[in-house]
Amino acid sequence: MKVIRYAIILMLLATTTGLRAQEDSSAPKKRVSYHFHFYAPAKPRTGYITAGGNGPLLSFANVDKAGEHVRNIPRFTVFFNVGTNYNYDFTNNFGIFSGLNIKNIGLITKPNDSVKLKQRVYTLGVPLGLKFGNMRNGFFFFMGGEYDLAFNYKEKFFLHGDKKSKFNEWFSDRTPLLMPSVFAGFRFSPGFGLKVQYYLNDFYNKDYTQTVNGVKEQPYKDLKAKMMFVTLSYNFGVRWETDRYHKRHHDKYRKGTKVIIEKKTVTD
Template sequence: MKVFRYTILMLLVAATGAQAQEDTAAPKKKVSYHFHFYAPPKPRTGYVTAGGNGALLSFANMSNAGERVRNIPRFTLFFNVGTNYNYDFTNNFGIFTGLNIKNIGLISKPNDSVKLKQRVYTLGVPLGLKFGNMRDGFFFFLGGEYDLAFNYKEKYFLHGDKKSKFNEWFSDRTPTFMPSLFAGFRFNPGFGLKVQYYLNDFYNKDFTQTVNGVKEQPYKDMKANLVFVTLSYNFGFQFHAGPHKSSGKYRKGTKMIIEKRTVED
């Protein structure tokens, strides 16, 4: 009988150990679903949204001493970011400002052999108006922006081969401050179009450099008015959690989000 009892006891201990190892190796998981309501901010409430510019397509009306200079449309995707601070007086009218970093510039071909790529990174502060359906529909925006040019870069090509390049921080080759005007529209779910025109010349006509001991002003007779189009100027909401009610009903634009949670025992 003692042998039988010891045998049963050893089998129970072995089974318990195997179960413990199985539980340690593969803990159980519990899955649950939670429902939340997210609503756009109420009018007369400040809020922050994504902003800035996406892909930019730039154009320029260029001339040198009154003669037209051929240039090529310039496309750039990197590095254009920003954020907006919004204040809506109603669901159909509001204002915004923010900070935008943009990569703007031009590509010119003074003759058949030479090609120049010139660009600046700028930090801009826009101030604009919005009007239309700003909750979940179509609206227009317009305004002005003041940019600080903080990095200039130039590439020189001869017969298609890159011969030189350089970049300068806070270069004198372009104006330090670059004012502009913009206008555009946005449609759900956050895509839009914006056109922006710079009021001053891309070049600093007073810039002076010394080449082989001789001082020269390479941009004295140059003129280049820059305009660009961007296909993404986002005012996407950063939704606030919670059932925000207005007159006993959820506000227009409220969305229900299903959140999946997995917890290990």
């Protein structure tokens, strides 16, 4: 009788467990996963590409006409300034870089209280520079030179605050085609920095000639404009974000690499 009693108890337990398993199988399941994010520049003596170039630009100009100062105001622009850098670090404290940068540069002049003239060019620039300091995640300086190719000119004319005309030209003769410059700056975190850039030649092409009412004239012959700008967000950081990449490229990680662990809970 005891055997039969134990058998009945075991059958009841098995049935209860089976029912509970069926109930549990229909309930939502939760899975927990962990994602590892790595941040570090490449090892010395390796090349790497980073997003970079220029962020918001604040431009200044020294403008005069026939030796007399022409009033102008600083020009601020966010669009369209983008770029990328190719970096090569010889050591943790010294490297070089080049790249491609698209910039929106120009000036705003106000010859009198009634007239305002906005002039700008889009340029494609190739910098070549040095950087020295703490390349990995600290403070460092950079400096160098850049050649810009001016590929689009735009002008807006305002009278008493009202826009009277505007036009743009591709590869215009109103400005020099090539615009050399020098720059210097510093980086104080992987994504933030400050750069000052000064253009060596004049913004205007003094030899530009146009015909107005059948008469040829050179509107920029007596104009002189030297430009410089200040920009933020000159980025030299580089980021890898998967542990799979880390396993394949373990030699690119160095002591002190930052590791961020992210916990994710997924409900099926």
